[in-house]
Amino acid sequence: MRKPTDPTSHQEGPKDPTPIPWDALEAWEDPIPMQDTKTLHHMVRRSKNTPHSTTGPHTTPRGTPKTPHHARRALPIAPRRNPISHQEGPYDPHGHHEGAPKLPHHATRDTKTRRHTKRGPKNAPHNTTAAPQPPPTGPPPAPGPVTELRAPKPPLLALSPPHGGRCGRTRGGGAELSRAHRPHKAGAAHAAPRGGGRKRGGGSVGLGGSRGRGMELGWLLWGAAVLLLLHLLMELSPAVNFVLRIGFYYVLCIVCSGLTAPVCLLVNGGRTVKNMRIIKTVVKSFKYFFGLRFEVKGLENFDVEGPAIIVSNHQSILDMMGLMEVLPDGCVQVGKKELMYAGTVGLITYLGGVIFINRKSTTSAKMVMAEVAKTMTADNVKVWVYPEGTRNCTGDLLPFKKGAFHLAVQAQVPVIPVVYSSFTTFYNPKKNLFTSGKIKVEVLPPIETKGLTSDDVSDLTDRCYNIMRETLFRLSGRSGEGKDSS
Ligand SMILES: CCCCC/C=C\C/C=C\CCCCCCCC(=O)SCCNC(=O)CCNC(=O)[C@H](O)C(C)(C)COP(=O)(O)OP(=O)(O)OC[C@H]1O[C@@H](n2cnc3c(N)ncnc32)[C@H](O)[C@@H]1OP(=O)(O)O
Numbered sequence: 001m002r003k004p005t006d007p008t009s010h011q012e013g014p015k016d017p018t019p020i021p022w023d024a025l026e027a028w029e030d031p032i033p034m035q036d037t038k039t040l041h042h043m044v045r046r047s048k049n050t051p052h053s054t055t056g057p058h059t060t061p062r063g064t065p066k067t068p069h070h071a072r073r074a075l076p077i078a079p080r081r082n083p084i085s086h087q088e089g090p091y092d093p094h095g096h097h098e099g100a101p102k103l104p105h106h107a108t109r110d111t112k113t114r115r116h117t118k119r120g121p122k123n124a125p126h127n128t129t130a131a132p133q134p135p136p137t138g139p140p141p142a143p144g145p146v147t148e149l150r151a152p153k154p155p156l157l158a159l160s161p162p163h164g165g166r167c168g169r170t171r172g173g174g175a176e177l178s179r180a181h182r183p184h185k186a187g188a189a190h191a192a193p194r195g196g197g198r199k200r201g202g203g204s205v206g207l208g209g210s211r212g213r214g215m216e217l218g219w220l221l222w223g224a225a226v227l228l229l230l231h232l233l234m235e236l237s238p239a240v241n242f243v244l245r246i247g248f249y250y251v252l253c254i255v256c257s258g259l260t261a262p263v264c265l266l267v268n269g270g271r272t273v274k275n276m277r278i279i280k281t282v283v284k285s286f287k288y289f290f291g292l293r294f295e296v297k298g299l300e301n302f303d304v305e306g307p308a309i310i311v312s313n314h315q316s317i318l319d320m321m322g323l324m325e326v327l328p329d330g331c332v333q334v335g336k337k338e339l340m341y342a343g344t345v346g347l348i349t350y351l352g353g354v355i356f357i358n359r360k361s362t363t364s365a366k367m368v369m370a371e372v373a374k375t376m377t378a379d380n381v382k383v384w385v386y387p388e389g390t391r392n393c394t395g396d397l398l399p400f401k402k403g404a405f406h407l408a409v410q411a412q413v414p415v416i417p418v419v420y421s422s423f424t425t426f427y428n429p430k431k432n433l434f435t436s437g438k439i440k441v442e443v444l445p446p447i448e449t450k451g452l453t454s455d456d457v458s459d460l461t462d463r464c465y466n467i468m469r470e471t472l473f474r475l476s477g478r479s480g481e482g483k484d485s486s
């Protein structure tokens, strides 16, 4: 591993190739990826250094990429290769699954079918208890060695393979379970409680349908009454309206993230910017729930050759909808690292390749940004930064932080400003205002940074700020304002 002699030298601009400050990056806390990549790193080291490991060959999954864990943490945006050490060979997220711990699937089946053993053959080959088992379908599963059962958890990138592996086994297991249930249903129907039989498999027709229909009607009426009450409360109280609408947005984000994460894992195999396409498709439907409309101009300005830094104003958590409305392909966002802990939302942002920064540590944030500057060109990604650094729903811009502009100058890539009109007419948490509304979005022409150095960053920041502020006021119907600001 390459070690720098001067960990602060990354600030010196593009002409001075920056050594990666490995030590400081190691110190950067990043629990979700760290946990997994540490395991990975540990496994890689052990397999390299101790080929005759006492824990056996299964402790290191075959196909594990030989990648420094901090490197993958910084910008793991290219799906099949190590985003920093590009020379280190192809990165195959699916490779882990070959070595993933394999539970002998009869273990799962045994616990679930023990109740139905009367119909099984007396000498079921894999049964270790006194009770016989139902006949196995297909070849009898071979229990793995103890070391397999104790193999370390595979890294997050290997949670769910796109082909075979766990998916295949799960399907098989499911089929056997349903077969195992059949004799139970047929033979013990008389012992089942009445309600249970009725609820499953369309039993309501045969078993007192009118009472079942009455209950269903009751539930429907209750549901309708609750909805009506909520509607009335929302009409009468702006606070209730706000809480319910924003609460619904949270629930939507959490639920959709939870549902989308497995899809991302199955389709793309792990953390990759490609997942953003899937996330975008889902999030683009959210606006219909809230009566929001977007009027977008200037999308052609995204068509720059190669990577770029996109900067935009940040008004609310609702910005996710606006972001996904225009997000170009191959673009990741810079986000605060606290997002990682937001349950399923944290998972989906992680899978989408969001670059997490620690706002409480300037040094750490700057180092992550410097790392991104190096890798974004090689990986050909665009990086979306909110230069205000926090949400601001006042209808104006906060002063810009300079991280995005340092990044652009270091990578010598253009800055593309994107401006969203003010939300204040339809969204204001202080006034409990959240109604439907129209948002105007304008993608402005790219600002070149070729030949600029770190000395030019302040000017670049001011230039961008002024253009964006002027545009914000124009889009928000406050023309004439903001022209003289600096
Ligand atoms: C399927 C259903 C899904 C449901 C929906 C769920 C999810 C959607 C999925 C994905 C979307 C995710 C979107 C995530 C969006 C998240 C948004 C945010 O989190 S915004 C907050 C985080 N972002 C930022 O803060 C970026 C802006 N900040 C900066 O750029 C900062 O500069 C910084 C790099 C963070 C550092 O900030 P800090 O306050 O610590 O320092 P200063 O800015 O004051 O800088 C100090 C000093 O250093 C110089 N500097 C800054 N950066 C650099 C650099 N890279 N290199 C060199 N020098 C640097 C700076 O100029 C200052 O010096 P001086 O004063 O002399 O100029």
Ligand SMILES: CCCCCCCC/C=C\CCCCCCCC(=O)OC[C@@H](O)COP(=O)(O)O
Pocket: 249, 250, 253, 254, 314, 316, 317, 318, 319, 320, 336, 339, 341, 342, 343, 344, 345, 389, 390, 391
């Ligand atoms: C197990 C823990 C469960 C935690 C529950 C999770 C709660 C969060 C769930 C859904 C919220 C959806 C948010 C979508 C992403 C929003 C990104 C965003 O806009 O973050 C704000 C950040 O830019 C600036 O933060 P601050 O203004 O500085 O603050």
